[in-house]
Amino acid sequence: MMPTDANNLSQMPSSFARADFPSDFVWGCSTSSFQIEGGATVDGRTPSIWDHFCQTPGKIRDASNAEIACDHYHRWPEDLDLAKQIGMNAYRFSIAWTRIFPDVSGVPNQAGLDFYSRLVDGMLARGLDPWATLYHWDLPQYLQEIGGWENRATIDAYLVYVDTVTRHLGDRIQNWITHNEPWCTAMHGNWDGMHAPGQKNFKAALLVAHHVMLSHGLAVPIIRKNVAHAKVGIALSLHPLRPASSSETDLAAMQRHDGLRNRWFLDPLFGRGYPIDILAHCANDLPTIRPSDMAAIATPIDFLGVNYYFPETIASAPDCPPLHTRLEEVAGRERTGFGWEVAPDGMRELLQRIANDYPAIPIYLTENGASYEDVMDADGSVQDCARRDYFIRHLASLQRAREAGVDVRGYFAWSLIDNFEWAEGYMRRFGLVYVDFQTQQRTMKQSGHWFRTFLRGAA
Ligand code: FCB
Numbered sequence: 507m508m509p510t511d512a513n514n515l516s517q518m519p520s521s522f523a524r525a526d527f528p529s530d531f532v533w534g535c536s537t538s539s540f541q542i543e544g545g546a547t548v549d550g551r552t553p554s555i556w557d558h559f560c561q562t563p564g565k566i567r568d569a570s571n572a573e574i575a576c577d578h579y580h581r582w583p584e585d586l587d588l589a590k591q592i593g594m595n596a597y598r599f600s601i602a603w604t605r606i607f608p609d610v611s612g613v614p615n616q617a618g619l620d621f622y623s624r625l626v627d628g629m630l631a632r633g634l635d636p637w638a639t640l641y642h643w644d645l646p647q648y649l650q651e652i653g654g655w656e657n658r659a660t661i662d663a664y665l666v667y668v669d670t671v672t673r674h675l676g677d678r679i680q681n682w683i684t685h686n687e688p689w690c691t692a693m694h695g696n697w698d699g700m701h702a703p704g705q706k707n708f709k710a711a712l713l714v715a716h717h718v719m720l721s722h723g724l725a726v727p728i729i730r731k732n733v734a735h736a737k738v739g740i741a742l743s744l745h746p747l748r749p750a751s752s753s754e755t756d757l758a759a760m761q762r763h764d765g766l767r768n769r770w771f772l773d774p775l776f777g778r779g780y781p782i783d784i785l786a787h788c789a790n791d792l793p794t795i796r797p798s799d800m801a802a803i804a805t806p807i808d809f810l811g812v813n814y815y816f817p818e819t820i821a822s823a824p825d826c827p828p829l830h831t832r833l834e835e836v837a838g839r840e841r842t843g844f845g846w847e848v849a850p851d852g853m854r855e856l857l858q859r860i861a862n863d864y865p866a867i868p869i870y871l872t873e874n875g876a877s878y879e880d881v882m883d884a885d886g887s888v889q890d891c892a893r894r895d896y897f898i899r900h901l902a903s904l905q906r907a908r909e910a911g912v913d914v915r916g917y918f919a920w921s922l923i924d925n926f927e928w929a930e931g932y933m934r935r936f937g938l939v940y941v942d943f944q945t946q947q948r949t950m951k952q953s954g955h956w957f958r959t960f961l962r963g964a965a
Contacts, residue, residue: 640668
């Protein structure tokens, strides 16, 4: 396909089609419960840490909350219709823990289970293969009251939740993602405090990271027990890195940043334990690791989910403990409306690095997308050329990774519909479909139309 009004024609692939990908390639879009569902108190749901965080003044940029969000709880048939119209064959969603276990009693809430049962049936009826994420950041607030992920008891509660959900839905869902982006759960939630629960304590963040990874590893056999032919994985947020300069100090800083950002999660998953350079560097902040923990984290998985958004440029910063690194904003780079660097080739680079550095494993690109300040034109259309070109260039990059031998088997666009973007509230639109948050009207953007044409093989 030849783009006509691309922003960056020089970077656009000259010829590019669905047929260039394998016929069994997974094409989906990703969403998450808190960001789209709304229905905050419907059918027994109780608050998660994000409901609580939204009520804390100053935490959400537009002072909004997700009590209604996209009202997907009620509008899901229309939303799944949209995914089908685009031509997706898969749909990644997450399950809200507090719909399943609304309180400490440990009694599952049938209405919550029924909701996801209907939702999954709706996917199957539309030819969308369900990909369920078990934890996409919305921890029950009642668990936070006892220390949240810092408390090992939360791991036990998570395993009960995983067991319950997979027993109820495992007859229809084959693909399970234990956690979405543990780095964000741990670090945004507990180190920089940008996300719920909003703590600023590095030692706590490392403890949370350890418990989240441990809960992942312990969940894998439970899912396998409950789901025939289960495919189990985890979705990590990973970044290709560049040094701010060629100085030795910046190169060493980049290594340290890589150690916490990427290797801290990849190495233990693949049985290597935590990276020794970071163990040494963060010696004062390390969690207690019990003898069997690392083996549990390394329980073999079926696939690795990679969420790719942007590369990072790292400089040495002696005044910034604990890693003594800082992110550098390089001027003149193409950026999304959110300010995230647009670097399509970074996706290929990242995927090749994973393939080179770690044992062979099927990879699914479980998130990739861009926010721009979309406007609806007078004729009711949303001409988001920049997002369309973003997708084209990233898919071309994915294709280059495949051609280089990386075993990538699927791609999920973030996101189907505009939604509640965490600490940014409704200020960042990522959807292939525009949502008017006053009326809840959905409008397919030009990027959604492009995807549809591409997936039909007509692009
Ligand atoms: C990822 C999150 C997802 C969404 C995108 C834009 O880090 O997993 O929920 O917010 O960023």
